[in-house]
Amino acid sequence: MLTIKDLAVKFPSRFGDVSAIEDVDMTIAPGEIHGLVGESGAGKSTVGAAVIGLLSTPGYIAGGELTLGDTDLRSLSEQEAHAIRGDRISMIFQDPQTSLNPLMTIEDQLVETIQAHSDVSQGAAVKRAVDLLEEIGIDNAATRIKAYPHQFSGGMRQRVVIALAICTDPELIIADEPTTALDVAVQSQVLDLIRRLAKDRQIAFMLITHDIGVIAQIADRVTVMRKGRVMETGDTEQVLSRPTHPYTRALMDAVPPLDHRITRFRTPTDAETAPPGSIPDNAAERWLLEGQQHELLGLTLDGIHLSFPGTRTSIWRKPDPFVALQDINLTIRPGSIMGLVGESGSGKSTLAKAITGLIAPTSGTMFLGDNVLPAGRARKRNDPSRQLIQMVFQDPYSSLNSRHRIGDILSEPLWLYGFVNDAAERRSLAAAMLELVGMAPDAIDKYPHQFSGGQRQRVAVARALLARPRFLICDEPTSALDVSIQAEILNLLKDLQSVFGLTILFISHNLAVVRQMSDDIAVLRNGKIEEIGSTEGMFERPQADYTKKLLALTPVMPRTWQV
Incomplete structure (x- = not known):
């Protein structure tokens, strides 16, 4: 579905071009959930932005290949790239509150997106929007679709963002930190939904996250990045259980265990840290x-x-x-x-x-x-x-x-x-x-x-x-x-x-x-x-x-x- 080969992205500065990512290789098959993990600044989101064509100005792709199916993404004109965004490639952003328009109902936002990519009537678009909300697990969808984003919980808003991402039947969805700040119950629901969509619709997912627990729970394959380069890639079970690169091992060490208690969290820079309980004398x-x-x-x-105080729904009833x-x-x-x-x-x-x-x-x-x-x-x-x-x-x-x-x-x-x-x-x-x-x-x-x-x-x-x-x-x-x-x-x-x-x-x-x-x-x-x-x-x-x-x-x- 997606092939990335030798991808390089640079950002010009007054001191010369700064490399954000270099020599990144990755493939994602239809129906596959591919995890992309690493520390902040590793270049994870830059890879996703390069694929969908939303690099922050003045960043640019300095080299490499990007192929979606048989389409060379780098050879597209601006108009052609715009047509692919939302149609064949969709994106789920980290914060659903900022991804949704607070002045529009959920119905208006879904219908607008559906009609922008499909030649359907208003009534057909509304029906499809309701069906999508039911598919992603929102009860009483025909009524709830009239609500505004602030009237939904964080997990419900994330479900709506996923509905917006799939309403055009995309081939690839880039999910950038889709479960950050969600509790374990809501996170589990969102991840189950992503897994079901990948299986039932054969949508390829690029799952960008710093939460290795999420990767362990849902990803089929995983790529580990550091400072703009790929450190290790492979099947999730193999990479997480038997990592070969020292950085992957250090990253895994930093994940707190659930099944036992430790005295101190380990970090990739543990060799340079002070012993437990030590504070510099100052x-x-x-x-x-x-x-x-x-x-x-x-x-x-x-x-x-x-x-x-409750919200008044009738002038007759307190x-x-x-x-x-x-x-x-x-x-x-x-x-x-x-x-x-x-x-x-x-x-x-x-x-x-x-x-x-x-x-x-x-x-x-x-x-x-x-x-x-x-x-x-x-x-x-x-x-x-x-x-x-x-x-x-x-x-x-x-x-x-x-x-x-x-x-x-x-x-x-x-x-x-x-x-x-x-x-x-x-x-x-x-x-x-x-x-x-x-x-x-x-x-x-x-x-x-x-x-x-x-x-x-x-x-x-x-x-x-x-x-x-x-x-x-x-x-x-x-x-x-x-x-x-x-x-x-x-x-x-x-x-x-x-x-x-x-x-x-x-x-x-x-x-x-x-x-x-x-x-x-x-x-x-x-x-x-x-x-x-x-x-x-x-x-x-x-x-x-x-x-x-x-x-x-x-x-x-x-x-x-x-x-």
Whole structure:
């Protein structure tokens, strides 16, 4: 179906052309799911963009062959290439929210795409759109098709994007990170749909992802890339179970195991990393330790209930409230890490917002240590909990002010909480904190957009630490990072927690990561806690049926090559 031979892509710069990918070879057969994996910057998305003809300007194909069936893609005119896009080649992007027009209904978007590539009437296009939604597993499709994208969940929106991709009966679909940030249940549904489409329709899939667990679960063959070059390619079982290239082995080592607990995440640069629990001795470390003037603080939630006003559907009937959290009773031991898991919409992030005071529970009491934690707006600016509780968000790019330099971002907690009055001293401490989290001090004069996702997340951790917190909430801090960068960030959090005695609420949909990071786990479903217990006890002897379901849906990595 698709043949790539000696493909090279370059991007011109004032210092000369920069090679994004070189000598890339790949073949994908009809009905085959071909995984393309590697770290951020490996060139995975560049390969997909070159195939579909959507390279970012001023990038260009510098050499090689691209053939779709009997069609030479490189010889096509712009008009011919445009005709192929969406017709013979479709694409599924990472974020369905940005792939769909928020001002158009699902029906309008599907009908527009169908009629753009087929000579059919409006009625026929609508019928085909409904049939597509039914095929991809959306219940009551004839009614739901009238909805807007924001009225669908993340998994449902991804299904709609897949429907848009297949509505023209393409030969090849390029799926770029289609399951990033989805919980294991929704991810399993999306992957089952892709597998069924490949089998039933004989559509070839190029599955671009940093999640090796997804590759293990669905891909027929896999290609491993690094720095724009192919390191290894072959059958999925062979590459993942018996990798021959050292980089593939290092990448597999960085994947956290689900079936046992390890003391530290391994990375491709492990030979250069410090031993477990070691933090460089610098001014930031001494300053943080000086701030530990009281005992470790735990958190207790007693009967937390939170509901939101319902949507009015009739002027005659008062809407029922939407219950987000129901009777949450939870104790996080001082100096421990509590893992919080559950599907999308289970209430994980809502609970985090209630703890930080961003929203107020309807009823219930929260305690930080022995002190009652004021709820919502009752938590005044000078309340000590505003400094003692800090949060690391899922997307560091949106949580960092893009108009401020890193030095200004890191200095803000220092003057906000009155820790350091002198500007020069604040700048010096911010530079030391950057070094503490594994970044060069000269990063202080740069902007967030000048760093990778992993580096930005390190900045976000540094900013949280400069508030001298005792309780840290990490809300999906590594879900969008590749496995090697994820391992580095998680090692950093482990080291910081060990040295500074932080109490951490670690929210994640990745059960393998939660097993490695947490001392205890709480399983949340539809706003209710299904199960609470020690990490090892819950993984070895889960009690709730829902916990067993989540564990069954999580892919287990093959590791037969390891000794």
